[in-house]
Amino acid sequence: xxxxxxxxxxxxxxxxxxxxxxxxxxxxxxxxxxxxxxxxxxxxxxxxxxxxxxxxxxxxxxxxxxxxxxxxxxxxxxxxxxxxxxxxxxxxxxxxxxxxxxxxxxxxxxxxxxxxxxxxxxxxxxxxxxxxxxxxxxxxxxxxxxxxxxxxxxxxxxxxxxxxxxxxxxxxxxxxxxxxxxxxxxxxxxxxxxxxxxxxxxxxxxxxxxxxxxxxxxxxxxxxxxxxxxxxxxxxxxxxxxxxxxxxxxxxxxxxxxxxxxxxxxx
Amino acid sequence: xxxxxxxxxxxxxxxxxxxxxxxxxxxxxxxxxxxxxxxxxxxxxxxxxxxxxxxxxxxxxxxxxxxxxxxxxxxxxxxxxxxxxxxxxxxxxxxxxxxxxxxxxxxxxxxxxxxxxxxxxxxxxxxxxxxxxxxxxxxxxxxxxxxxxxxxxxxxxxxxxxxxxxxxxxxxxxxxxxxxxxxxxxxxxxxxxxxxxxxxxxxxxxxxxxxxxxxxxxxxxxxxxxxxxxxxxxxxxxxxxxxxxxxxxxxxxxxxxxxxxxxxxxxxxxxxxxxxxxxxxxxxxxxxxxxxxxxxxxxxxxxxxxxxxxxxxxxxxxxxxxxxxxxxxxxxxxxxxxxxxxxxxxxxxxxxxxxxxxxxxxxxxxxxxxxxxxxxxxxxxxxxxxxxxxxxxxxxxxx
Numbered sequence: 001x002x003x004x005x006x007x008x009x010x011x012x013x014x015x016x017x018x019x020x021x022x023x024x025x026x027x028x029x030x031x032x033x034x035x036x037x038x039x040x041x042x043x044x045x046x047x048x049x050x051x052x053x054x055x056x057x058x059x060x061x062x063x064x065x066x067x068x069x070x071x072x073x074x075x076x077x078x079x080x081x082x083x084x085x086x087x088x089x090x091x092x093x094x095x096x097x098x099x100x101x102x103x104x105x106x107x108x109x110x111x112x113x114x115x116x117x118x119x120x121x122x123x124x125x126x127x128x129x130x131x132x133x134x135x136x137x138x139x140x141x142x143x144x145x146x147x148x149x150x151x152x153x154x155x156x157x158x159x160x161x162x163x164x165x166x167x168x169x170x171x172x173x174x175x176x177x178x179x180x181x182x183x184x185x186x187x188x189x190x191x192x193x194x195x196x197x198x199x200x201x202x203x204x205x206x207x208x209x210x211x212x213x214x215x216x217x218x219x220x221x222x223x224x225x226x227x228x229x230x231x232x233x234x235x236x237x238x239x240x241x242x243x244x245x246x247x248x249x250x251x252x253x254x255x256x257x258x259x260x261x262x263x264x265x266x267x
Numbered sequence: 268x269x270x271x272x273x274x275x276x277x278x279x280x281x282x283x284x285x286x287x288x289x290x291x292x293x294x295x296x297x298x299x300x301x302x303x304x305x306x307x308x309x310x311x312x313x314x315x316x317x318x319x320x321x322x323x324x325x326x327x328x329x330x331x332x333x334x335x336x337x338x339x340x341x342x343x344x345x346x347x348x349x350x351x352x353x354x355x356x357x358x359x360x361x362x363x364x365x366x367x368x369x370x371x372x373x374x375x376x377x378x379x380x381x382x383x384x385x386x387x388x389x390x391x392x393x394x395x396x397x398x399x400x401x402x403x404x405x406x407x408x409x410x411x412x413x414x415x416x417x418x419x420x421x422x423x424x425x426x427x428x429x430x431x432x433x434x435x436x437x438x439x440x441x442x443x444x445x446x447x448x449x450x451x452x453x454x455x456x457x458x459x460x461x462x463x464x465x466x467x468x469x470x471x472x473x474x475x476x477x478x479x480x481x482x483x484x485x486x487x488x489x490x491x492x493x494x495x496x497x498x499x500x501x502x503x504x505x506x507x508x509x510x511x512x513x514x515x516x517x518x519x520x521x522x523x524x525x526x527x528x529x530x531x532x533x534x535x536x537x538x539x540x541x542x543x544x545x546x547x548x549x550x551x552x553x554x555x556x557x558x559x560x561x562x563x564x565x566x567x568x569x570x571x572x573x574x575x576x577x578x579x580x581x582x583x584x585x586x587x588x589x590x591x592x593x594x595x596x597x598x599x600x601x602x603x604x605x606x607x608x609x610x611x612x613x614x615x616x617x618x619x620x621x622x623x624x625x626x627x628x629x630x631x632x633x634x635x636x637x638x639x640x641x642x643x644x645x646x647x648x649x650x651x652x653x654x655x656x657x658x659x660x661x662x663x664x665x666x
Contacts, residue, residue, distance in 0.1 A: 077563040107564030154291035180451035
């Protein structure tokens with residue numbers, strides 16, 4: 001059983017929801033990312049998403065765009081991120097998902113990327129600009145080797161696309177809760193319940209909600225309607241705002257713990 | 268003759284093209300495909316489009332025999348397809364009129380666009396004013412500075428110009444920001460892309476709206492010379508004027524098709540916009556095409572004196588035409604383009620856009636090597652009024 005499957009099975013047994021925490025790898029540098037990873041793990045995240053910085057991240061709002069810029073400035077590359085995963089795996093079995101634009105993967109080479117990522121201990125990959133229609137070659141190799149390809153669904157997705165993506169996804173399904181780029185919003189979309197339910201009606205995989213979740217209160221609302229939440233910009237913002245590593249790590253640890261607490265106390 | 272029927276139903280031109288976008292946009296692209304297909308076969312849409320192109324844009328544009336330039340270069344006969352004479356001063360409006368009509372068909376009341384030189388922004392703002400649509404144009408801060416005149420024109424036309432301060436602050440980042448805005452507003456907004464780039468169906472759709480350039484040119488040259496041209500030349504940034512000129516000639520294999528990219532400060536300096544000559548296949552802005560990027564997949568900064576060619580990618584179909592050897596792509600430096608700019612102004616009394624000046628400059632190399640009874644058609648994609656301030660600045664002439 002893969003680490004991701006194992007994770008959801010355990011959560012299921014405990015009747016708990018998943019907390020996925022996102023950071024951009026290499027923001028502000030790779031050693032810092034390694035420390036932040038372990039703080040996030042200690043404070044209860046179930047899965048960690050490592051963002052691969054890209055010069056032109058089209059799906060990202062200003063907070064993660066800025067994180068991408070900081071990470072690129074510190075010399076972060078996809079190769080070095082895979083190496084970071086090797087180091088993390090010496091002491092952690094937490095599921096790791098890479099979130100990346102397609103071009104860095106394409107430049108790396110599809111097969112070498114899948115092989116190296118798996119060898120390092122990466123469990124899944126989210127490539128927002130590689131929808132199922134274009135993912136054929138990548139998907140067939142990745143699924144053969146056992147790297148989960150996690151696809152997105154959006155509020156604009158039609159019923160036939162919900163079915164297509166439910167079929168093509170591995171690991172979990174990432175429901176983008178807002179029509180927009182990544183970033184914090186003060187309110188959750190009103191039709192979240194209907195949308196998530198429509199996906200759950202056709203999908204066997206867990207459905208997680210991300211994009212726009214800014215804090216414990218929204219995490220709680222979204223988790224109540226789904227199998228878990230993905231929080232990115234709100235964590236990345238703490239990295240941006242806190243230059244001092246000790247402060248930064250304390251604040252991130254506290255924030256992640258509060259998120260986990262919020263989704264663990266559902267009625 | 269073998270008819271090339273591309274893209275395929277998935278929007279691919281060989282390995283190029285496609286729809287590399289976030290799920291949020293996939294349904295809108297599908298809708299757009301359907302709306303475009305139905306409009307294309309709807310006589311009332313075609314009639315309306317034709318009406319505006321004739322009565323509002325001023326088509327057909329002349330195919331002008333540049334006798335002075337021909338004499339000076341001493342080789343092939345040079346004809347200019349005068350897209351600079353279109354309303355708003357460039358070929359861009361061929362696409363924006365068609366696209367605005369599509370927006371109306373989809374009941375979308377707001378349009379957005381990216382712009383480099385400002386010509387596409389002006390053409391979109393114009394179509395929006397004509398059809399009563401709300402319009403926002405994304406433009407890099409660097410381009411806002413070098414194309415101040417077009418910024419003011421857009422504002423006069425009632426559009427809002429949104430400065431883009433991220434990344435290179437040029438066309439690439441303006442496009443990224445327009446796509447991000449579209450991801451957020453897709454339910455009410457139609458994105459009018461200015462070139463044969465972006466996810467399917469854009470490269471096909473923009474080509475279909477621009478191919479009138481080549482269709483007219485083919486008819487006109489047959490009337491004048493009773494035969495097809497030996498060479499067609501056009502500048503290539505994203506490549507919409509080139510695609511528009513080339514497309515109707517693709518199956519006429521005796522006509523050579525030559526696209527002219529920006530060599531910027533010189534190919535060897537690395538500061539250029541020659542994505543076909545120097546780039547490799549990659550994915551940016553929703554499509555697979557030739558791109559300038561480093562070993563880690565990060566997009567590199569393009570450079571060109573002309574804002575419209577200052578882009579690290581190129582239309583997917585151009586990548587395909589290059590791959591199959593049907594079109595050839597060359598490049599011209601900033602300095603050479605400025606010479607072309609001055610030359611056409613002096614010899615023919617036509618001040619070309621800096622983009623189009625790249626095509627002119629290449630022809631100054633090509634024409635003398637050709638026979639006097641051979642024929643070159645250049646797409647003069649736009650007029651140079653917008654560039655006059657910048658050129659004066661470069662020449663050190665205070666205005």
